[in-house]
Amino acid sequence: MAHEPLPSPYAALIAATPVERSALTVRGGRTHLWHYGAGDASEHMVLLHGFRGDHHGLEPIVAHLLRLRPRLRVTVPDLPGFGASPPLPGGRHDVAGYAAWARALLRKVAPTGDVVLGGHSFGSVVAAATTASCEGAPVPLTRRLVLVNPIPRRPLSGRDTLSVGATAVLHGLAGILPEETGTSLLRHPALTRVASVAMVRTGDRALRRWIHEEHGRYFAGFATRASLLEAFHASITASVRDSAAAVDVPTLLIGGTRDDLARVADQRALAARFRDARLGLVPDVGHLTHYETPAEVASQIAPFLAEKGVPAAAA
Structure with missing residues (x-):
């Protein structure tokens, strides 16, 4: 028997957050955006969601x-x-x-570069x-960078190669x-559900069920099989490590201390590759900090945004 959908544990907080929706043409395609907070705010941050996600997943953070x-x-x-x-x-x-899309987007929404990218x-x-x-560009794109649950190594080269490889085989079959059959798969x-169960770490049964339902609502919200498969290939063959030294x-x-996609040792090694970075770890959570511990994530981002000087060396 079908049950009533669980309400979001963050519903009241999200409902009280001002939001506007807009769309821009970026690199020839329409990009839909959600703007949270006051329109005359003095600070601006742009946040990018993960693979198979959309803006909903970042709303708790x-x-x-x-x-x-509030500004x-x-x-x-x-x-x-x-x-x-839609696809590019x-x-x-x-x-x-x-x-390339993100660079063009930032030039449109924050042409002076006075923005934090995350x-x-x-x-x-x-x-x-x-x-x-954008290293060496005459006008910087961003003044700070925030990476939540960063991917420290290419997933196909990590410790969880077997499950990543099995997922790759399934996506290959779908391709x-x-x-119609491949898209349905x-x-x-x-x-x-398999992907959701593999990532959830909370022991709170109601929260676990809500997370599974949230994935059920949005995980299949991709536009086309072709764009999904291209993005999937990128997600298992690339990492933050590829770019870190040039930031x-x-x-x-x-990061989370129980993230199978980003073990703590790998996260610390990743932080050390940046010229100027620090690492904050959230205990007892994995790759879903945006669902399980958004308050803790926000509490680390907020003081970082407020800093005017150079942050401390990587932890």
Whole structure:
């Protein structure tokens, strides 16, 4: 028997957060954006969601962050090919393609470069590549970088190679099946549930169920099989490590101590590759800090945004 959907544990906080929706043409395609906070805010942050996500997944962090920094405005786009944003017309949905899109987006929403760029999971890979690719530009794209659950090494080269490889085989199968059948496989609820169960760490049964339902609502919200498969390939073959050494702005990395995609030792090694970075660890959580511990994530981002000087060396 079907049950009533669980309400979000963050529903009241999110409902009290001002939000506006807009759309921009970026690299020939329409990008849909959600702007949280006051329109005349003195600070601006752009946050990029992860693979198979959309803006909804970052709302718990954003709502907690705006409670701590009410003069902040946070813009969260749906990446091309996910959520409400259609695929890039004529462009590839790989790290280079997304970084080029993100650079163009930042030039439109924050032309002076007075903005903080952030990303979660695969969004962290794109955010780091976007920042690194602008080294030496006459007008900086961003003044600081925030990476939540950053991917420290290419997933296919990590300790969880077996499960990543099995997922890659499934996506490969979906790519050779007829279009409709392959797309249905990629959107199958069982695939979503397996991925969700593998990432959840909380012992709170109600929260676990809500997270599974949230993944069920949005995990299949990709535009086309082709764009999804391109993005998936990028997500398992790229990492923040590829760009870290070329990032020349103060950087904050926030990870979970139980993240199988980013073991603590790998996160510390990643932080050391940046010129100027620090690492904050949230205990007893894995890759879903945005769902399980958004308040803790926001509490680390808020003081970092307030700093005017150079942050301390990596932890």
